[in-house]
Amino acid sequence: MITADIWIQIAVIGLGITGGLIVLLDDRRLLVLILAVQYVFVALLISSTLNMQIAGSKWLAGMAACAIFLICIRNTDGKFDIGESRTIPFNSFFRIIAVLLVTLVAIGLGAVNLINLEGIAPEVGLGTALLVCLSFLHLGLCEEPMRVGIGLLTLLSGFEITYSLIEPSLAVVGLLACVHIGIALVMGYLLMIQGVDPSETREI
């Protein structure tokens, strides 16, 4: 029998792994798949402290965002290739070292109660710190709209793990779900118009 504590620990480890993989991987479809798995872990962690409906709504919003990304990738693959900025090293070795270092920093930060939160499990703080720190690294390394979008969604997920505990109102849950879907739509739009010849008259 797996207890709630073990589920929480699985979720936190899962968040660390998926957050790291998002920085390390290059394949777009795989990135979206990892993001979808990350949403499952986020929902799992939130459900351990809040009711299932709120966790479920966050998971649904995340799945919708992933679906939007997948549709955009399907419509644009092969039409263009936009390279990453090479002003910062982007090779795998650099990224692995950076992910390990940032993970260590996140583990350290997760143990510190920065904003005077009381009654919140340390695992929740750790999960938040992991996603926030790894998404900062990700956002610092990339400029391509879809990767930036995935970085922003990771950042928001990390933030929401803690914020939904301190502000669980339905309106805020709904608005933040709109933000997830909105970011996916906007970045998907940017991704799609990159692949379109301006002279084309086709509507997107």
Add this chain to the structure above:
Amino acid sequence: MSAPFIILLMTGIMAIVVLPFRRRLGLTASIASIGALLIGGFTLLASLEEPFVFLGASLKWSSTWQLLGRSMILDQGNRAAVAFMYLAGALLFGGAWIARPNRTFVFVGIISIGVVAASFMIQPFLFAAIFLELTAMGAVLILSTREQGNRSGSVRLLVLYTFGMIAILIAGWILESQGVTPATPELAARATILLALGFCVLMAVPPFHIWLPGAAQQSNPYALAFVTILLQSAGIFFLLRFIDTFVWLRENVALFDGIRIAAMIMIGVGSIWALAQQSLRKVMAYVLVSDFGATLLAIGTNSPEGFQLALGMTGIRVISLTVLGIGLATIEKYKVETSEDQSFMGAAYYCPISVIAILTGLLSLAGFPLFAGFPGRWALIETLLTSDSMAGLSLLLSLTCIGAIVLNWVRIFLSPENEGKPIAIPIVEKGFMVVGVIFCLLLGIFPQLSYPWVVEAVAGMKQLFP
């Protein structure tokens, strides 16, 4: 009937109406302009909570709309701000007909104005940060065009606004739940740092202005004008509501010192970097940074007069930036195709009205005498020279730098390289620019036409304007 619901419903209907016609910019711009004017008029004039008879039925405009356990409230504290956004939208949508931004401009612009209006009305108002994030998403769509391959400016805008939203939401939670007072200095310091971070993003304080030059380079200038008016106005009203609501913020002298320092950095960075630019679009971006700095400086005075000046400058910016944006968009439309560095040489000969509009917009944003921005800038300099002479001098430095920029561009526009016959610009475009230029001059010569509305607008903020 609920007034907030009617306002948002009408906005939604207007967006749906223009959606099928988005290729016909003239039609959509007209619909949006008239619609925004009507909604703005309704917001200003509707008698809230007072019964009236319509077609034999007794009705009442309620000021509250309940939504998912939260409220949207239209009251004296925010109705002027909501009306301002729609009236500014009416002007800006009208100009879109001429400036020809991308085809999503009107549709997304209407929705964005509705979202900003919702951010003014939502209670608790701290959740306005989420609405501003949604507005930033709309801004990305307005700024992005298929013609430009690189969209780093828009992407950066969204990233920064996400950071800002998170910082303000956490600060808001600390303020509301943890009971921050002057007696809790540690909590107050944490909240202040987070708020400062959030508002630095909203106010484009360097280095958070980084999206602006990129977006200027990659987007239609008029679209950039629209987006900056929308985001900056929303940010200013949001900041004033924070200051109005929390006593410890108003009494925090260090915070207002910090605001003045940030404002001086903005004015300095904006003016000096504008001087170094060769692209007119980037000049526009950095002059805007300087102008935002002047508005922030007015707030940094922490006086009712300063807050009124900040709102007045926000209103005047709509006119100045519209004229500048249209001038720049039309001159680019008609420019003689030459190499990049000579693209505007001789423009005064073939596109004289656009050149006049650009120069008027720049001078008005800088607050030159006889132009719309002057009365506010002059009043601010007068206030500051007695209390904070350094800040006053930074405004004079900004005037000098932008004066030099204008002289340099006059030289380029009058350069005989591409001298030729004036291009036949349609009469509507000419008329719109001429009226805009006349307005900029009228508001500069007769400031009493523009500034009194500010006193009305801020009457609802009881703590700031007792």
